[in-house]
Amino acid sequence: MSKLLAVGTVAFDAIETPFGKTAKILGGSGTFVGLAASQFGIQTGIVSVVGGDFPEAYLTMMNDKGINTDGIEIIKTGKTFFWSGRYHNDMNSRDTLITELNVLEDFKPVVPERFKDAKIVMLGNLHPLVQASVLDQMTVKPTLIVLDTMNFWMNIALEELHAVLKRVDVITINDEEARQLSGEYSLVNAAKKIHEMGPKYVVIKKGEHGALLFNEGNMFFAPALPLAEVFDPTGAGDTFAGGFCGYLAKTEDISFENMKNAIIYGSNLASFCVEKFGTERMQDLTTSEVTNRLQAFKELTQFDIKIS
Amino acid sequence: MSKLLAVGTVAFDAIETPFGKTAKILGGSGTFVGLAASQFGIQTGIVSVVGGDFPEAYLTMMNDKGINTDGIEIIKTGKTFFWSGRYHNDMNSRDTLITELNVLEDFKPVVPERFKDAKIVMLGNLHPLVQASVLDQMTVKPTLIVLDTMNFWMNIALEELHAVLKRVDVITINDEEARQLSGEYSLVNAAKKIHEMGPKYVVIKKGEHGALLFNEGNMFFAPALPLAEVFDPTGAGDTFAGGFCGYLAKTEDISFENMKNAIIYGSNLASFCVEKFGTERMQDLTTSEVTNRLQAFKELTQFDIKIS
Numbered sequence: 001m002s003k004l005l006a007v008g009t010v011a012f013d014a015i016e017t018p019f020g021k022t023a024k025i026l027g028g029s030g031t032f033v034g035l036a037a038s039q040f041g042i043q044t045g046i047v048s049v050v051g052g053d054f055p056e057a058y059l060t061m062m063n064d065k066g067i068n069t070d071g072i073e074i075i076k077t078g079k080t081f082f083w084s085g086r087y088h089n090d091m092n093s094r095d096t097l098i099t100e101l102n103v104l105e106d107f108k109p110v111v112p113e114r115f116k117d118a119k120i121v122m123l124g125n126l127h128p129l130v131q132a133s134v135l136d137q138m139t140v141k142p143t144l145i146v147l148d149t150m151n152f153w154m155n156i157a158l159e160e161l162h163a164v165l166k167r168v169d170v171i172t173i174n175d176e177e178a179r180q181l182s183g184e185y186s187l188v189n190a191a192k193k194i195h196e197m198g199p200k201y202v203v204i205k206k207g208e209h210g211a212l213l214f215n216e217g218n219m220f221f222a223p224a225l226p227l228a229e230v231f232d233p234t235g236a237g238d239t240f241a242g243g244f245c246g247y248l249a250k251t252e253d254i255s256f257e258n259m260k261n262a263i264i265y266g267s268n269l270a271s272f273c274v275e276k277f278g279t280e281r282m283q284d285l286t287t288s289e290v291t292n293r294l295q296a297f298k299e300l301t302q303f304d305i306k307i308s
Numbered sequence: 309m310s311k312l313l314a315v316g317t318v319a320f321d322a323i324e325t326p327f328g329k330t331a332k333i334l335g336g337s338g339t340f341v342g343l344a345a346s347q348f349g350i351q352t353g354i355v356s357v358v359g360g361d362f363p364e365a366y367l368t369m370m371n372d373k374g375i376n377t378d379g380i381e382i383i384k385t386g387k388t389f390f391w392s393g394r395y396h397n398d399m400n401s402r403d404t405l406i407t408e409l410n411v412l413e414d415f416k417p418v419v420p421e422r423f424k425d426a427k428i429v430m431l432g433n434l435h436p437l438v439q440a441s442v443l444d445q446m447t448v449k450p451t452l453i454v455l456d457t458m459n460f461w462m463n464i465a466l467e468e469l470h471a472v473l474k475r476v477d478v479i480t481i482n483d484e485e486a487r488q489l490s491g492e493y494s495l496v497n498a499a500k501k502i503h504e505m506g507p508k509y510v511v512i513k514k515g516e517h518g519a520l521l522f523n524e525g526n527m528f529f530a531p532a533l534p535l536a537e538v539f540d541p542t543g544a545g546d547t548f549a550g551g552f553c554g555y556l557a558k559t560e561d562i563s564f565e566n567m568k569n570a571i572i573y574g575s576n577l578a579s580f581c582v583e584k585f586g587t588e589r590m591q592d593l594t595t596s597e598v599t600n601r602l603q604a605f606k607e608l609t610q611f612d613i614k615i616s
Contacts, residue, residue, distance in 0.1 A: 089493070090493060185397070185398060186534075186535065186536055186537060186538075187534055188534050188535060188536045189536050189537075206517070209514070209517040209518075210517075210518075210531070212534060218607070219534060219607070219608055220607070220608060220609075220611075221531045221534070221608050221609060223518070223529045223531070226494075226495055226496050226520060226527055226529070227494065227496060228494055228496045228497050229494060229497075230494070257611075257612075260611040261611055261612070261613045264611055264613060265613075294613060298613075299526070299527070299528070300527055300528060300529050301528075301529060301609050301610075301611075302609075302610060303528075303565075303568040303569055303572055303609075304565075304569070305569045305572060305573075305602060305606075
């Protein structure tokens with residue numbers, strides 16, 4: 001088992017969906033990555049920043065799940081990053097109602113000593129310079145560096161993004177963003193161009209339409225589990241990434257064949273995340289639930305054609 | 309091996325895509341279904357109607373592929389159904405430029421004697437009364453009746469559509485149409501409602517996002533093969549249906565497990581169809597090409613997680 005280091009936001013979310021609305025609840029990409037990775041019994045360290053208003057109970061909950069929070073800086077005089085959004089009826093699009101960066105505005109990530117040798121590093125969706133500064137602090141070259149990003153950074157920090165992309169092994173990105181970054185409409189061609197920017201592995205997330213993994217001409221596809229109801233999609237992408245990294249950290253095998261399994265695990269965990277508001281479902285998720293759903297993924301995708 | 313009877317259009321298409329445009333070329337749902345099914349060495353009969361302007365060479369080409377065209381009525385004084393469309397840059401949406409129904413307007417399908425005992429019947433996307441009249445002519449109850457339809461018939465002949473749906477085993481329908489027919493946004497719930505309308509099996513086609521097969525709580529998903537270029541999507545859905553029916557006719561096994569294979573074959577053949585304009589690619593497609601691509605589908609979807 002390898003250590004996993006994840007940098008990302010630990011935040012408050014307030015969410016409206018057709019099923020209801022929440023008060024300020026626990027959210028943030030780092031939180032979802034950590035909760036997903038905690039399913040694998042590995043050592044996961046989160047690097048982030050919160051304000052004095054962040055309840056200690058949330059940190060205790062994470063610690064109870066084996067998530068190391070030493071890297072979550074608490075700025076007593078500041079306020080925690082807050083995002084509020086409203087999902088449309090189809091759950092595939094949303095409006096951002098409020099974004100208060102607060103303590104995130106001047107975030108200088110500090111990697112705790114004991115995670116400077118983490119084999120797997122997950123760089124959550126933050127400014128490319130923040131992502132790079134985490135890599136600069138590693139004392140041992142990680143086995144696998146995974147980066148998540150979004151169109152926002154392509155628009156305001158494209159040069160810095162290209163610089164950090166040269167240093168990473170895996171990029172996770174959604175389909176529209178892959179098209180923007182590459183200038184290619186076909187996802188096959190987009191993956192090829194992004195591959196040339198640095199990452200050997202390109203993971204393209206298509207939300208309810210699943211995820212594609214590309215590596216030097218090889219392709220793998222994991223569907224999203226079709227669900228009767230998607231309650232709240234918030235955090236599904238981060239949960240997917242956390243499951244992917246967590247599985248690789250646990251198995252210590254970064255072959256393409258094993259990455260297929262990691263993608264399936266990511267999709268598996270994401271299918272739970274959307275069943276309740278925020279982190280609720282991920283907090284009470286048990287190993288046997290995950291294992292049972294793995295069986296559902298097998299039934300959904302595996303076939304046995306005798307080629308004659 | 310079972311006989312397959314397919315009713316559908318045999319037509320002229322004129323197509324514009326970002327890659328170019330065609331003159332009037334061979335098209336039609338019956339044509340694509342027949343060409344796909346011809347990959348399986350089964351007896352396939354097409355029921356359709358064309359005008360005196362329809363080149364005999366097209367019928368000869370179909371016969372050479374083992375497709376029986378006795379059920380294609382030729383109305384010497386009439387003109388063949390003609391459709392013209394222009395695809396947008398993303399290839400996922402298109403504008404219809406011309407629709408000339410011509411001989412299709414008064415189409416009265418006549419099932420040839422030797423296909424009245426066909427075990428598999430594919431009712432292509434036509435008026436529900438035309439679909440029903442084909443079933444009325446069968447002298448032996450088919451093992452499997454597959455129906456394709458679209459929003460157009462839901463809008464103008466919903467009652468007749470519901471009546472014929474009670475008589476079919478499998479419906480193939482796209483995602484938006486499944487939502488319209490069921491009034492449910494979630495495809496899982498949509499499939500459940502459509503199931504209650506008659507069909508034991510519901511196949512929801514999602515174009516580039518693959519296809520889902522539902523049957524009494526069981527689900528299977530086949531991705532579309534990610535391609536560098538989609539040249540012309542015309543006929544892909546019909547090719548998918550033809551591959552599905554053709555594989556089931558060949559294997560004579562309509563279990564859910566074998567339908568999984570049939571769905572994969574449908575997706576496999578559809579991935580060839582879009583590589584060239586119209587029927588061009590399907591006309592020169594060889595068995596070894598299909599077998600090789602089956603391997604690509606396996607690599608794309610199969611994984612081997614040891615559940616611990």
